[in-house]
Amino acid sequence: MLALILATSAVEALGATFNYSQPDIDSGKALQDLSRIAKENALKRLSDSSSGCTGENVRVREERIAYTKAVECLIETPDVYQNISGAKSMFDSFGLLHYYQTPYIHNSAYFLLWHRAFVWIFEEKLRTVCGYTGPFPYWEWGLDAGGVEQSPLFDGSPTSMGGNGEKVNRSQGLFPGGTGGGCVKEGPFSNYIVNLGPLTASDPLAHNPRCLKRDLNTEICRSSASLKNTTEVMLESPNIELFQANLQGDFRYPESRKWGLSVHGGGHFIVAGDPGGDFYFSNIAGTITMMNRPPSRNGTLDDVMDLEPLGGAYTLGEMLDTVGGSPFCFVYE
Template sequence: MLVLSLAIWAVKAQGGTFNYTQPDIDSGKALQDLSRIAKENALKRLSSSSSGCTADNVYFLLFHRVYIWIFEEKLRTTSMGGNGEKVNGSQGMLPGGTGGGCIKEGPFSNYTVNLGPLTARDPLAHNPRCLKRNLNTEICRASASLKNTTEVMLESPNIELFQANLQGDFRYPESRKWGFSVHGGGHFIIAGDPGSDFYFSDVAGTLTMMNRPPSRNGTLDDVLDLEPLGEAYTLGEMLDTVGGSPFCFVYE
């Protein structure tokens, strides 16, 4: 439901229309068509970027390396604001967080979420409300701590299993014990209302991340950029964390 709603939203944002029957929705045809249209529109918008972003070059691990680095650099001079206001309630299926209400401090205090929630009668109707945040220290300790991260690296003899362990990918028997694991835990730590790019960026690119349609192998000369937040760098530059640009750190 979430992926279908995002696909419909993306097509509407581009001025498109759709008319699917219930059998089309149930069979997955609607989602397949809408995802393809949304992806084509996204690639058109990105085709002029310095990375030349196409279906051929999406690099999960190195993208996150430069993303986290740029994010950390920005945090040195710009506060991201506080937690949501504390809301007491039932824990549900996950441990309760430390907030849950509207963000009252920082640059996101006046951020407006316009769509959803998905449980509404019309989840695509205009529904302006505050952005909520519910930082969850329990999930951090259970899934994304230094101990978790270290164990994932030590128990990954190759890059394929490292990716699987990092995601808690249940297709791999060795990865099932990790639960949310480091990647999923990082998202659930934020918690709150899924109305910001913490949620939309990953879901909107799911088909590309899963290599559908199949793409060529990457090269050291391929470029990743996060403009206008940061500069563009080749994969070769991002592989070196001690002598290359822009990084200067070591893993211990």
């Protein structure tokens, strides 16, 4: 899911001309090269940084085992929304923040930069509240398009994010179901209690304790979030407006219909299960909400995003650079 932010870094390549072969696009070789270019461009800007970001303190985003322990710490930390009965932890508070702002942060100018700030604030809480010292991980979905169930992220081992949900037989939905659907029984987060949701409940913010569910879906990963899809979205989006539309699957733009559920939607539905397991899944509702509202004006660099009570208020301009001129000091590996 966090590979969305890797794509954000690569947006610097928009407008440039690249001549990758189709086999290189399909295999991920082109994406690897785009990621290298994005990192090099970020590091070149370090000398111009005004925020204290240097080559010595810049964080490199790689996966580390300690991350799961830090998340478990947030799950044990009290929530910051005192008036919501269903929220029991700071982890729940992040879901609530996303839930409340969903109507404004999808299919809009806020989409990429709001989520960049959101993930950064989450990382800062891992560090300041839970003492986490490692880099922040992201998931490149396309690496698992050959079989999500075999991914080291979901194999149920102590170093994973927990296993698949137990197999559940159910009727066909809008698209083919995955290989699980029931409660997660193996690995980290197998004992995690989901407190909020689902969104279809009469009161989605009420306390509704239940197990964490997952329904890993390789077919969705292959058809919507492959290395090929991620790379083509970057290469075939001549401006930021179309890049965001193609990334989100905004069907108001005919071009975006090429990539199925989109790499963004596909990233969510690869894991599927109970949306309350990670209230972040509520962003799917944002697409429907925004498509039923009149178009808003174009965003500007001075527009303000308010991430209280977990974070502060930031302008879009402050969120643009990950190594200077903003609170950030990181690159992707």
